Amino acid sequence: MKLVVRVKLLPTPDQAAALEMTLRSCNEAANWLSTEAFARQVTSRAGLQALAYADLRARGLSAQPALHVLRKVADAYTALKASVRVGNLGRPGSKRRARATSKPIMFRAGAAQPFDDRCLSWQMGATTVSIWTTGGRLKNIAFTGHPEQLKLLSRYRRGESDLLNRNGQWYLIATCEVPEAEENSRPGGFVGVDLGIVNIASTSTGRRHSGRHLNRRREQDRRLRAKLQRRGTKSAKRRLKRHAGREARRARDINHKISKCIVAEAQRTGRGIALEDLGGIRERARLKKPQRVTLHSWAFHQLGEFIAYKAKRAGVPVVSVNPACSSRECSRCHHIDKRNRLSQAVFACRFCGFVEHADLNASHNIASRGWWVWVCGARSVAPALTLVS
Structure with missing residues (x-):
């Protein structure tokens, strides 16, 4: 690679x-x-x-x-x-x-x-x-x-x-x-990764990479950038140039750290990684304007690429799954209801009563879907050979 x-x-x-x-x-x-x-x-x-x-x-x-x-x-x-x-x-x-x-x-x-x-x-x-x-x-x-x-x-x-x-x-x-490591052909399950705004990445092993502090820093950067752009003086332009790319470098560094932790955990436990297929999320998502700014400015695609290439180096299999209704589905009984999601952080199933952190519940669903994607993809569809005497 x-x-x-x-x-x-x-x-x-x-x-x-x-x-x-x-x-x-x-x-x-x-x-x-x-x-x-x-x-x-x-x-x-x-x-x-x-x-x-x-x-x-x-x-x-x-x-x-x-x-x-x-x-x-x-x-x-x-x-x-x-x-x-x-x-x-x-x-x-x-x-x-x-x-x-x-x-x-x-x-x-x-x-x-x-x-x-x-x-x-x-x-x-x-x-x-x-x-x-x-x-x-x-x-x-x-x-x-x-x-x-x-x-x-x-x-x-x-x-x-x-x-x-x-x-x-x-x-x-x-x-x-760089030579690739031999891929683990028999993973003992999958680590599901749920991507979001409040928690950038939540894994099915219970680890959450919070984005609250980072989002506050990014909002401060946006306000400063807008203020300097409105001012338009030479000193403001010099300051804008000096700070250009700071937010992108910070996001890149954090994505590297998050991807490294996720891949290391999957490699240590002998499992694969299941990621959400977020293609077209900017067109599908219906959010309020402040949330749209936060969602569209974070490099989720970059995080996925970092996880993919680090996993390839470590021999950890990676699959992409359909994220539809993963935040509304109960990871215990698989009942899907919009009302299951009580708030950003709380999930309570209206059918079986299961209560869990919403991001953790979604990551369990993604891990389960990743396992089925792996099983269906690894299973041979070629017809068996028949010996004719």
Whole structure:
């Protein structure tokens, strides 16, 4: 399986200036090539190489960086065509689609630029890299990262690495091919995971990851952002830029921690994980406006992806189940009634009298559905072989 590892570069001022000049030159060349490709309607890799390879070399790019610029532009137009084809940019004639297709694709001055092993070499023992720049080979650029990520990088790194400048900080993003663990083919049950607003994730083992404190912090961030946007002064814009992405980074960190706990618990107990299939929840959910803001701004899909890839590494099976009526169904007698849900936190079955925390009851239902999905999926549907004498 592929994992992405990001390490932070620690260049000296002179090294940072050389990296900035290189990234700017590559993206200026990409913008020029994109304009030519749009005007001539040539967007394939082979077509762009025949059209502009010599011109890119004349702009000061070496052979490999010139090819990477060609591929970056071609891949950008391929992605645009795919988005148009599947309808991600709206229907034909819509303003959004017209804006995207009526002008060339442009790249930011600090946009990521790929480098292969001919242009970039890693010295893991010294934690330094050597990289090609427009001013010559730049050596002994220090980098740092989490020890676990550096271990993955040294053992499993494959292919290209992307150089990126984000808010004045320099990063290298590398792809690692990590071997998958053998999946547990006979899980002893499933850990059901109920996702929500008050409790981000509740498991059928009784653990709840509360979101109350986090929701208060997010509401404070939203109020501060709205206040600074209304003010509109230069200092307010500087502060907005400084705090940009803070909420997303916090949510990403919390999702990593929650997914790690859930996968570790399932692995320790020899069980699989059952997740809700939340596809289309934003269209289905009928909530009040404050609840809609909270629901739509939390990265539930990201949490599911984190659980899926961590489980894959640990050999823990993961299944998706239909979450319909999971919060209204009794996990004991399976009676479904809207009135069973007395409040956000209390579930009381009107048929058998079973009382439980509402999120815990829902997670038990999800775990039960996950087991049946696993049994039905694992059972062979092929006809038995008949020996004919």
